Amino acid sequence: MRETYLARDGVSAMSPTDFHVLLVLAGGELYGYAILKAVEQESGGAVRPEIGSLYRVLARLMAHGLVDEVTPADTNDAPAHRGRPRRYYALTREGRQALEGEAERISGALDIAKSRALLADGPQS
């Protein structure tokens, strides 16, 4: 059985880049450059992976079965770049689970942060 990404060390092994990559893929399959731009945008510029790092993250996520390489749904319309078919990446079922787990963890942490008045919409508001 394939070990899950989250459970491996008993603690979260997800780096902010891993998390944001999974997060943008949760919105639908994307190609490399689009992932790069979306991660930067969705993280408000806080996460800006270099091209080389992004692909190491993708490789790791693929190795753990969280992300898969896919052909776009409508193959006739598949965009090509310089004559080569464009590669797309999509979240797998495991990937979605891992992301949900991480999101829950963050959400839980957020609740605690709010209860301790660390965030604006905490108990005082």
Place this chain on the structure above:
Amino acid sequence: MSVARRVIVIALRAYPAAFRDRLGDSLLETFELAYEDRSDGLLGRALFVAGTTARLVVDGLRERLRPSFVARRESPRFRSTLSSRLSWAAKELSFATRSFLKRPAFSMMIVATLAIGFGGNAAIFSIVNAVLLEPLPYEDPAGIITVVADWRGPDPGLGSMSYPDIVDLEEGSEAITSLVGVNRTSLTLMGQGEARVIEVGRVTKGLLDSFRIAPALGRDLRADEFGDGGPTVVVLSYPFWQSHFAGSTSALGKTLELGGYDYEIVGVAPEGFDYPDGAVVWIPRRLDPEDCGRGCHTMVGVGRLHRGDALDRARLEAAQVAENLEAAYPDENANKGFLVRSLRDQTVADVRSGLFLLLGAVGLVLLIACANVASLLLARASSRGGEMAIRTALGAGRGHLIGQTLLESFVLSAVGGVIGLALAQLVLLGLPRLTESLPRMDQITIDPRVLAFTAATVLVTTFVFGLAPALAMTRTSLRSGLGHAATASAGQTVGRHRFRRSILVGEVALSTLLLVGAGLLLKSFTALYAVDVGFETRGVSRFNVLLPESRYESVDAVRLFYRDLEARLETLPGVDAVASVWGPPLGRGRATGNVIVSGRPEPPPELEREASIHSVGPGWFETMRVALVRGRGLTAEDDRSDVPVAVVNETFVRQHFPDEDPIGREVEVTVDLGYGSPPFRIVGVSTDIRSRGLAVDPEAQIYVPHGVFGPENMTVSMRTLPDAPSPFPAARAILAEMEPMAPMYRVETMREALDKHVAPTRFYLILTGAFAVLAALLAAVGLYGVVSESAAARTREIGLRLALGARGSAVLRLVLTQGMVPAIVGLAVGLIAAFLGARVMDAVAYAVDPRDPWIYVSSAGLLLVVALVATLIPAARVSRVDPVRALKLD
């Protein structure tokens, strides 16, 4: 983009193959999209590529050490010895990087020194690469040849070919499979907006076939279209087709009006083809073999060898053909040989030695930079003795330690290399301002070969400057016990200082070489500007006019037009005098013929002398201020005189009338440009002028009246009063009013024409001068470093001396000697080397004795001053040391 892409492809090799296979394409695409998305200019893109490359290499190595694809638990078992080595390298690399970051000033100094060296080398190598190394973009490029006449005898030199010679050579040589007669001319393009003059290649048959390229559209010109009365057909260049016909296939069959005639468009050459030298369209040469035969030299041969390596055979066969022709046609072919060269050799013949000289010069700068870095690292070796000793004690072998120190040097070198490439890119961006005269300039870029060259330079220099410090450092660790780890023994320090001083000798010697070279070029440059061209260049502006042949068929029509134009230009405010010439000094267009003196037997072919013929309008000598030493100049009356008259120059007189009065004698020059070659009666003798170039000795010249020998294309020169406005706008208006079909072209002041002639020397001077200044500065920095370091090391001793009563001046002298002795030895070595190697400068120097003592003396003086300043600063500092504080130091 393609270069950037290739760089990334190379960087990708840092990743394991499995990773590349799976993600490489996608990664590359992402890079390309990110690259295309950038809008921050060339430099921004270059930095982006450099940064991404560096990160890819680091990430790739990381990926090799900790593969993402393999589940972590499995990976250690499969780790190979290679990966363990890589892991060692990665560890040491990060150690080295950290240790340099701890000493930012020291590291920056080394990186900057190396970056200057690498940058200069990458820039010059980019030029050498594009101009000299890159093959021409044609199939079997070595097989494309050019042939010109190679004259022996009294007027030796290279010249054009005649059409029959080209035909005979093509037939008589088996190695040469095709030979096309080509010449370039200017024709007026009409019916395409405002009339303008374009460069036209005139050929005896299609060129494309010889270059083994297919037309982009339609067909090439054919051999049967050549000759007088052939069809008027034209092949367009690709850019012309794009700009005038929007790249439409409907261009075929349309007509183009050139020089007043309609030409049918039959084809388009492929992109990038513009031989000869920027031709815009090609037409068949219209030439009557009856009129212009074996003695009529108006074209060069361009062709194909049956194989690229057949050049030697082609040369032998050409020599045989020339010999046969000489026997068969002694009148026309005596003394005439054929020079067969590959097209590339011919294109770069003028610049080859100059560029290699520059590469040598910039190589010297890199050597000096290496010497400086070696010296700096050696200085640091002393302070790292302890670290090395500890590492040895912990079990590191000497090989390991040498490896580590070399790796450190590599880190510095690599960073210097990357910055150097950025510097080189800046230099290349500024190149068009430095020179316009390099062939294939548009192709000069930092391509993979330049990157590979720089990478190799980085690796080699790592050893050049890193090995000595590495050996020195590790020797310390072996000899000294741990107890004395922190201080190297006195003997080693002395040895190291001696070594650093010998490095200094080398640096100063190399700088001397460069300074002498720059001095020679500077003197050439000033000598060129100081050349007496024989006419007054100040205040002269000129332009060319080309009358459409179809509308000015008679000499009279041409003459009347120009006299009218001159008269109207003379009325312009600020214009003092106006005159026209065909075959202008320091300009394009020239015809030469053999001289026959009436009343003397015709000289045998091997003794024939040449003269160049110039058709001039009235008042030309006065306008150009060419002095007449005897007789008179040419006037408007001479245009219509029954007996054609001429003025010859002093060289002509020396050659043909050494002991006689030439005035009144009749001479014939066998140039026939459609006006015959009648005998001219000499009415005046002018001084010599340098017509062909500042560095070319005056040739025999004959000036004949425009009304007799009247080409329709003339160069109109206007002499303006000081502070007069530019006469060009008003002249353009007058010309447009008189003949809208004759646009003004080659518009320039005489000053600009002169500048073009000194441009190559200026280019070499600027670069060599810059290298020499860099070299001297680097040497000064090296000198300063060594002297201040050794002075610092001797502070205690000096304090003692001062305490014992030595005077500051004595200490000053002591330290000064330390710096100046190696400087003077280096200077002597450099001067001797420069003196012995002076001949290499012949290729670029003009009118200068390469062993001119003044250049040596002034270079030596300059370098001595620099050395003195670099030594004096630390020496003065140490001589003012407080003895009490110095003695307390330990």
